[in-house]
Amino acid sequence: MTPAFRRQRALADYTLAALARRRGKNIGLVVIYALVVFVVASALLFSSALRHEADTVLAEAPELIVQNLAMGRHDMIKGDVIDDLAAIRGVTRVEGRLWGYFYDSVNGANYTLMVPLDPDRVLAPGEAMIGEGVPRVRGMFWETAPLFLSRYSGDLVRFDVVERISSESALVSTDLILLNEADFRDFFGLPGGVYTDIAVTVRNSREIETIMSKASALLPEARFITRDDISRTYQKLFSWREGIMVALAAAALLAFAIFAAEKASGLSAEEAREIGILKAVGWNMTDVIAMKLWEGALISAGAFLIGTLAGYLHVFTFQAGLFAPILKGWSVIYPDFALTPRFDGVQIAALFLITVLPYTAATLVPVWRVAAADPDQVMR
Amino acid sequence: MISLQTVTKLYNEGRPGEVRAVDEVSLEIVRDAVTVLKGPSGSGKTTLLSIIGCMARPTSGRVLIDDRLVSGLPERFLTEERRSTFGFVFQRFNLIRGLSVLENVTLPAAPLGQDPREVEARALARLEALDLAGKAAMPVEYLSGGETQRAAIARALINDAPILIADEPTANLDTDLTHRFLDIVGALRDEGRTVIMTSHDPRIWQADHVNAVISMQDGRIVGEYA
Numbered sequence: 001m002t003p004a005f006r007r008q009r010a011l012a013d014y015t016l017a018a019l020a021r022r023r024g025k026n027i028g029l030v031v032i033y034a035l036v037v038f039v040v041a042s043a044l045l046f047s048s049a050l051r052h053e054a055d056t057v058l059a060e061a062p063e064l065i066v067q068n069l070a071m072g073r074h075d076m077i078k079g080d081v082i083d084d085l086a087a088i089r090g091v092t093r094v095e096g097r098l099w100g101y102f103y104d105s106v107n108g109a110n111y112t113l114m115v116p117l118d119p120d121r122v123l124a125p126g127e128a129m130i131g132e133g134v135p136r137v138r139g140m141f142w143e144t145a146p147l148f149l150s151r152y153s154g155d156l157v158r159f160d161v162v163e164r165i166s167s168e169s170a171l172v173s174t175d176l177i178l179l180n181e182a183d184f185r186d187f188f189g190l191p192g193g194v195y196t197d198i199a200v201t202v203r204n205s206r207e208i209e210t211i212m213s214k215a216s217a218l219l220p221e222a223r224f225i226t227r228d229d230i231s232r233t234y235q236k237l238f239s240w241r242e243g244i245m246v247a248l249a250a251a252a253l254l255a256f257a258i259f260a261a262e263k264a265s266g267l268s269a270e271e272a273r274e275i276g277i278l279k280a281v282g283w284n285m286t287d288v289i290a291m292k293l294w295e296g297a298l299i300s301a302g303a304f305l306i307g308t309l310a311g312y313l314h315v316f317t318f319q320a321g322l323f324a325p326i327l328k329g330w331s332v333i334y335p336d337f338a339l340t341p342r343f344d345g346v347q348i349a350a351l352f353l354i355t356v357l358p359y360t361a362a363t364l365v366p367v368w369r370v371a372a373a374d375p376d377q378v379m380r
Numbered sequence: 381m382i383s384l385q386t387v388t389k390l391y392n393e394g395r396p397g398e399v400r401a402v403d404e405v406s407l408e409i410v411r412d413a414v415t416v417l418k419g420p421s422g423s424g425k426t427t428l429l430s431i432i433g434c435m436a437r438p439t440s441g442r443v444l445i446d447d448r449l450v451s452g453l454p455e456r457f458l459t460e461e462r463r464s465t466f467g468f469v470f471q472r473f474n475l476i477r478g479l480s481v482l483e484n485v486t487l488p489a490a491p492l493g494q495d496p497r498e499v500e501a502r503a504l505a506r507l508e509a510l511d512l513a514g515k516a517a518m519p520v521e522y523l524s525g526g527e528t529q530r531a532a533i534a535r536a537l538i539n540d541a542p543i544l545i546a547d548e549p550t551a552n553l554d555t556d557l558t559h560r561f562l563d564i565v566g567a568l569r570d571e572g573r574t575v576i577m578t579s580h581d582p583r584i585w586q587a588d589h590v591n592a593v594i595s596m597q598d599g600r601i602v603g604e605y606a
Contacts, residue, residue, distance in 0.1 A: 003493025010490040014483075021478030277474045278487070280435055282463030282539065284456055287491035372455065376427075376436035379474070 011287065015294040018274075030303045032259065037307025037355050038314070039252040044347045045315045046323055052342060054234040058227055062199035063208050065097075065225040066215065074223070076194040081219060085200055088214050090207045096195030098184050102149060102177070109137050113188075115181045117199065123180040128159035133174035135164065147177070149187070157187060253354065267366045275370045276378030288371040289364065296363045300356040307355075308348065316341040382409040382432060382543075382576075387441030387451075389427050389599075401427040403599035404441070410592070411446075411542075414565055414575040416585045419596035425578040426471070426547050428596070432576060433545045434462045463488070467536030469546035469577075473528050475520040475535070481507065482516040485534045492539070499538070506534040510564065526557040533564060544568060546577035550584060562587045 001009075019026050066085065068077035079096050086094040099114040111134060116122070121129065128147055134140070140147070140161070147159045165173045185192065202211055205227075212224050267275070275288055283291075314320055370378055389402040402424045409415050409432070417425040430436040431443060434450055437458075443451040450461050467488075475484045485503040486496075507513045510530040515523065520531060529549060536544055544565075550558040558581070565575050566589035579585060585593045595603035 001495075005493075006496065007491055007493035010493070010496065014487070014490055017479055017483055273474075274476060277470075277476060279459065280462070280468050280470070280474070281488040281535065282459065283488075283491050284459035284463075286456075290491075374436050374455075374458075376430040379470075 007287075008290070011291045012294050015291050015298060018291075019295060019298065026299065030299055030306065033256070033300065033303035033355075033359070034307040034310065036252045036256040037304050037351065038310045040249040040355070041308045041311030041348075041351055042314050042320060042323060043249045044344075044351060045311055046320045048344050048347060049315060049342055051235060055231060058231050058234070061227050061230065062095075063202045063205050063227050064200040064212060064215070065230075066198040066200060066219065067223045067225065068197075068219075069221055069223050074197075076190070076196065077198055077222070079193045079195055082198060084218050085198065085215055088211055088218075090203050090211050091200055092203050093199075093201040095199050097197050097199050098181060098190070099196045100184075100188055104138075104149075107137050109133075109175065111175050111177050113177045113179060113184060115184045116178045121178060123162070123178060123183075125180050125182055126158070126160055127162045127180060128183075129163040129165055129176075129178040130161055131165050131173040131176035134177060135161075149177075151187060157183075159183070256355065257358070267370055272370050272378055275367070276375045279371065280375040280379065285368070285371040289367060292363060292367040293360070296360040300359045304352060304356050308351065312341070312343075381411060381444075381446060382574075383407070383442075383444040384428075384432070385442040385444070387428075387431060387438045387443060389424075389431060389436065390439045393439060400599055402431065402438070405599070405601055407594065407601060409574070409576060411574045412569065412572055413591035414569050414589050415577075415592040415594065416590050417576070417578045417594050417596055418580055418585045419578075419602075420580060422598075423596040424599035425596050427599075429545055429547055429576065429578050433466045433468060433543075434458050435468075463492075463539065465541060465543055467539065467541035467544045469529070469532045469536050469544065469549050471548040471551055473532040475528060475531055477521045478519060480517050481512060481520055481523065481531050481534075484520055484531060485516075485538055487535060488539050503534065503538055506537055507531075510534050525552050526560065529553065529557070529561060530564070537568075542572075543574040543576065546575065548578055548580075550579065550581055555583070558583050562589050565589050 066077065066081070068075045077096075082094045082096055085091060095117050097115070097117065099112060102111045102113050103109075104111060116129070123129065130147060134147070135145070138147070143164075145161065147161050148156050149159070150156050159177075159179065165176060165178075179187065184190070200211070200215070202208060208226055212226070216222065216224060278288055278291075279285075314322065384405055384407040386404045386406050387402055388400065388404050391397075391399040391401055405424075405428060407428075417428060419425050427436065431438050431451075434443075434453075438451050441451065442449060445461070445465060448461075450458065453461065476487070479487075482500065482503055485506065486499050489499045489502075504513055504516060507516055510533060512527060512530050512534065515527060515531075520528065523531060533544075533546075536546075550561055553561065562584070565577075568575055569589060569591075577584070584590065591606065593603075593605045594601055595605075
């Protein structure tokens with residue numbers, strides 16, 4: 001063991017003993033500090049994971065959606081254009097989609113009703129698949145409980161629920177009700193041959209701009225929405241919501257800044273005297289600063305680890321119970337799903353920079369001031 | 381030889397509350413002897429002791445230790461001088477509460493990068509010699525006055541300092557403990573160490589172990605006795 005290593009070990013040992021002496025104060029300090037890190041870490045991890053989740057779900061969506069516009073608003077599109085779009089070079093599949101919203105006046109929820117395009121999800125007349133949020137808000141506690149929807153005309157329509165859609169895709173499917181095409185058209189009073197919009201799948205997604213320009217020449221009145229557009233909308237939505245979290249985190253950081261400034265304003269008489277004693281018995285300024293660095297590192301790194309770990313568990317194990325109502329979902333139905341644990345190194349590094357470094361700097365300034373003075377002056 | 385040449389120390393220099401704690405003091409202290417600075421409170425003996433021990437810098441004048449000029453040295457070199465030359469016993473002993481006797485005694489050795497087992501053995505030997513080995517693990521706040529003083533002496537000697545500086549070491553001790561302290565001082569002198577201390581206690585400056593007494597008043601030396 002080299003003298004330099006032994007010196008550091010001795011300083012660390014002393015620091016631990018010094019921390020243990022003021023156990024109550026230091027535990028309180030770590031708790032407050034960890035709480036700040038927890039709030040900021042939860043906000044960062046949660047919003048990042050949510051965006052990642054949205055991207056994952058959208059990865060399976062069609063590259064291009066074509067919608068008809070009437071007076072600038074979304075209107076039904078005729079099925080005749082499907083063949084025209086399919087004839088464009090590079091297009092591999094074109095399908096008319098049927099979807100719409102249904103407002104449930106009983107509980108104020110908005111459901112998304114849709115006809116599935118997936119050939120594995122063909123539904124017979126009278127059958128439905130529902131997202132995990134639907135039985136929750138409707139109190140359908142039994143697995144086989146039928147779904148009753150009230151048409152605008154006032155009559156009730158019954159659907160037998162054949163499947164509850166897994167919560168893996170709950171971010172976008174929580175309010176979803178999948179129906180047979182005939183039931184859908186019947187429920188909304190929709191004639192045959194028209195669709196809500198048309199989904200276009202292409203062979204090479206890098207050709208999407210070219211395909212879109214050809215399609216817009218065919219359908220000058222239509223609106224074209226790419227998968228990237230949808231992804232950007234999600235990103236913006238989450239960014240806006242994340243802003244609320246940032247405001248919360250900012251309040252926590254402000255409290256932390258006040259706390260750090262208080263530390264920077266000076267040492268207590270007891271702490272200053274202790275530094276004077278250490279200098280008098282032969283410690284130099286570097287030794288004192290190294291010891292205080294150890295102290296700052298142990299407190300801030302400890303609080304950082306506790307706060308970050310608690311934030312990680314809060315988000316990925318306990319489903320961010322504190323923040324979820326703000327950040328996920330956009331109606332009375334909130335998705336109930338497990339976020340995929342992920343660790344963004346850049347975010348964690350940023351968190352470290354905004355919490356650990358200011359605290360360490362704030363503690364070092366007054367220590368340096370005291371340690372640079374003669375021991376007699378400090379102890380006087 | 382420790383030599384002070386027209387040393388002056390001002391506190392609050394140039395401000396309304398300026399204090400001339402030491403006023404143009406010139407003095408020579410011989411090595412391997414016990415020297416006592418005596419005088420009433422406020423006479424400047426503690427300040428002079430701090431200047432001798434490199435804990436404070438003189439406002440003017442020169443301090444030489446074995447012909448090495450130490451006044452005006454930068455902080456880093458002054459610490460090195462303090463660390464290698466002096467051991468301190470403060471008036472209120474200044475042990476760090478919450479740490480054990482052993483932890484306090486080994487404190488001066490902590491930044492030196494020495495083998496911790498060797499430092500501990502040295503500390504225990506010092507405590508043994510001062511009759512404190514049995515209390516090595518005890519937090520210092522539970523020690524009696526005499527024990528606290530002996531722990532402070534052990535701390536002052538852990539780095540084998542050739543000069544022991546003690547500021548009013550017997551101020552809070554009864555007669556028995558004062559005599560015991562003087563025995564320790566005598567033993568240290570016999571080991572070849574220099575002891576410089578302040579006291580206004582006649583039991584100290586009249587003791588057989590003391591080789592020189594320097595009398596101070598109002599920051600000046602008013603008498604020297606060998």
